[in-house]
Amino acid sequence: MTANELVQYAKRRLAALPESSGWPLQEIAIASCIPAAIHEFANRVMHDDAQRGLLQQIYTVVLDGAGEGNLLTPPGSVTGLAGEILQEGVYLGVVLDGDNNILAPLRHYLDFLRPQPVVYGYYNLSDKIIRTRAINLQVNVPLDIVSATSPLTITASYAPANVTDIPVELQDDLVGYLVEVVLRKGPAVAD
Amino acid sequence: MAVTYGEIERQVHNLLGNIRGSDIATTETNYVVASSNTNRNNPDFSYTPVQDAIVATITEIVAVICDTPQHPERRDFLSTSAPIPSGGSLPQFDFLGNKIMGGYGVVLDSVDEVECEPASLDIVRDYNLHKTGIYAGVDFYWFAYNAQRILHTRPFVVLDVQIYEKVAFTFGASIPLRDSHEKAIVNGAVAYVGQKEGNYSQLVSECKKDYEAWIGEIRNFAKFPVAQIDPSQT
Numbered sequence: 001m002t003a004n005e006l007v008q009y010a011k012r013r014l015a016a017l018p019e020s021s022g023w024p025l026q027e028i029a030i031a032s033c034i035p036a037a038i039h040e041f042a043n044r045v046m047h048d049d050a051q052r053g054l055l056q057q058i059y060t061v062v063l064d065g066a067g068e069g070n071l072l073t074p075p076g077s078v079t080g081l082a083g084e085i086l087q088e089g090v091y092l093g094v095v096l097d098g099d100n101n102i103l104a105p106l107r108h109y110l111d112f113l114r115p116q117p118v119v120y121g122y123y124n125l126s127d128k129i130i131r132t133r134a135i136n137l138q139v140n141v142p143l144d145i146v147s148a149t150s151p152l153t154i155t156a157s158y159a160p161a162n163v164t165d166i167p168v169e170l171q172d173d174l175v176g177y178l179v180e181v182v183l184r185k186g187p188a189v190a191d
Numbered sequence: 192m193a194v195t196y197g198e199i200e201r202q203v204h205n206l207l208g209n210i211r212g213s214d215i216a217t218t219e220t221n222y223v224v225a226s227s228n229t230n231r232n233n234p235d236f237s238y239t240p241v242q243d244a245i246v247a248t249i250t251e252i253v254a255v256i257c258d259t260p261q262h263p264e265r266r267d268f269l270s271t272s273a274p275i276p277s278g279g280s281l282p283q284f285d286f287l288g289n290k291i292m293g294g295y296g297v298v299l300d301s302v303d304e305v306e307c308e309p310a311s312l313d314i315v316r317d318y319n320l321h322k323t324g325i326y327a328g329v330d331f332y333w334f335a336y337n338a339q340r341i342l343h344t345r346p347f348v349v350l351d352v353q354i355y356e357k358v359a360f361t362f363g364a365s366i367p368l369r370d371s372h373e374k375a376i377v378n379g380a381v382a383y384v385g386q387k388e389g390n391y392s393q394l395v396s397e398c399k400k401d402y403e404a405w406i407g408e409i410r411n412f413a414k415f416p417v418a419q420i421d422p423s424q425t
Contacts, residue, residue: 003328028314031329163328 001171003163007031009175014182030182034163037178042159044177045170046089052157054167056093059085059154061130067147069130076158079165087125089157095123098149101135113142121148130154194373197225197362199245200238202377206394207241207385209233225362235388241380242360248379248402250357252372255409257293257353262412264369268292270354274301274347277319281339282350289354296351298334298343307332307343315342375405 001009010030045055057078061069071090072083095103104120106112112124112131121135132148139145160166166174201222204210211232212218221230226238256264270285283291298307310333318326318333319342334343341348358367366376382399385391 004330007329027331028318028326031326031331034329035325161327 001163001166001168001174003031003034006034006163006171006175006178010178010182013175013179029185030178033178033181033185037174037181038163038166039159040181041170041174041177042086042157043088046086046092046157051170052092054170055160056089056155056157059156061150061152061154063132063147063150063152067132067145069132069150069152070128071125071130071154072128079158079160079162081161084158084161085154086157086159087128090125090130090154093154093156095130095155096153097121097132097134098151100153101148103132103135103148103152113139113145115139123148123152192365192367192369194366194370195363196242196245196360196366199366199373199376199380200226200241200360200362202373203241203245203380203384204231204233204236206377206381206398207233207236207391209236209241236384240384240387244380244384245376246357246360248376248383249366249368250355251379252368252375252406252409253355254292255406256368257355259410259412260294262409265293265296265353267367267369268353268355269296270352271299272350272352274349275341276347277315277343277345278340281336281341282352285352285354286349290356291352292355293353296353298341298348298350300332300345301347301349305332307334307345307348309333310335312337312342315344318344372405375402378402378405 007027007030011027014030042055045051057076059071059074059076061071061074063069071085071087075082076084091105091107095105097103101121103123106116106122106124109124109126112122112133116122116133116139118136118138122133124131130152132152133139134146134148137144137146163174201210204226205222209231210218210222211230212221224230226241231238253268256262257268259265270287270289272282272284272291273286275282281295285291299305300307310331312335315333315335318331322344331344334341334348336342341350355367358364366372368376378398379402382395382402385395385398
């Protein structure tokens with residue numbers, strides 16, 4: 001489905017609503033709601049166990065000397081675009097280090113700095129950065145932290161920048177979301 | 192289009208009483224031939240002023256047709272402009288350099304020839320400002336006129352235009368209008384050239400009345416069953 005087709009689907013669905021004859025003239029208003037609709041929709045899919053996998057892709061994140069990687073720079077494996085990743089989607093996905101060890105999330109930086117069971121490696125997200133702790137290494141003080149092996153392989157949810165990247169199975173739902181977002185703007189006003 | 196300038200001219204001369212002839216046969220013979228000193232006998236109306244009046248009347252009728260939105264005969268003068276970018280000046284010539292007459296017609300994308308819809312200047316401008324951001328991937332076919340420029344949401348558009356430039360009087364050549372205009376051209380030419388002489392005032396008045404009625408029919412063509420609205424022309 002292209003963005004043009006999405007606008008048409010939404011326009012026709014809106015036009016079918018009672019007392020909404022002005023919508024056919026409001027294509028630009030509908031189009032302006034697409035980015036917001038995709039983000040809301042992607043967030044909803046991310047929290048849906050049954051559909052989450054349809055909007056997940058793999059990001060290969062190279063860690064720097066401090067064991068940190070930027071989540072917004074690597075391209076996604078499906079769309080080929082950077083910056084679409086949903087940070088919360090990392091927690092709901094999988095993070096593997098360079099040796100294929102699963103890293104467990106630590107949502108609070110303080111937890112990341114203090115001792116944890118060594119059976120897992122760990123990661124923490126803050127300020128678009130992912131920080132890692134290697135598996136099987138005891139950390140008593142922050143200086144004991146050693147980075148996990150690079151690169152990380154992160155399977156995470158994302159919000160597609162392009163309508164064409166929405167899987168077929170989700171397209172009808174997206175139309176419904178777009179209609180919902182558009183209707184929040186209030187009744188159509190003819191030009 | 193089958194009517195010739197010569198057929199118009201002889202009718203004008205006939206109404207002005209210019210056909211020489213002492214009997215019917217001679218008058219008939221002189222009526223059908225090209226004007227000359229031997230077959231016209233009214234020095235008030237020599238040939239060239241009559242021919243000029245005919246050409247001017249034809250031009251006026253063409254202008255009224257071209258200025259009347261949706262008039263079906265606009266297609267007789269139809270052409271297209273050269274491709275115009277958004278913000279470009281409205282054209283004075285068609286793509287071959289012919290002069291445009293009358294209002295602009297439908298606006299088409301220059302590549303896929305999809306019709307563009309009129310939209311408000313605000314909408315067209317907003318789309319163009321954000322077409323690579325908010326509206327990325329969404330294509331619209333809109334245009335808006337702003338002063339003497341056209342703004343639109345396509346890379347290039349072409350406009351349907353009408354072209355016409357005055358054509359010199361040629362006795363045997365067909366007029367550039369449809370045959371239904373024959374009588375109106377005669378009336379218009381008589382009304383125009385006849386003003387010169389006061390003793391033709393009644394003839395001029397009648398011809399002018401008929402001619403102006405015809406011009407009114409052209410402008411209000413939709414009221415008459417002979418003329419149909421063409422929805423593809425705006």
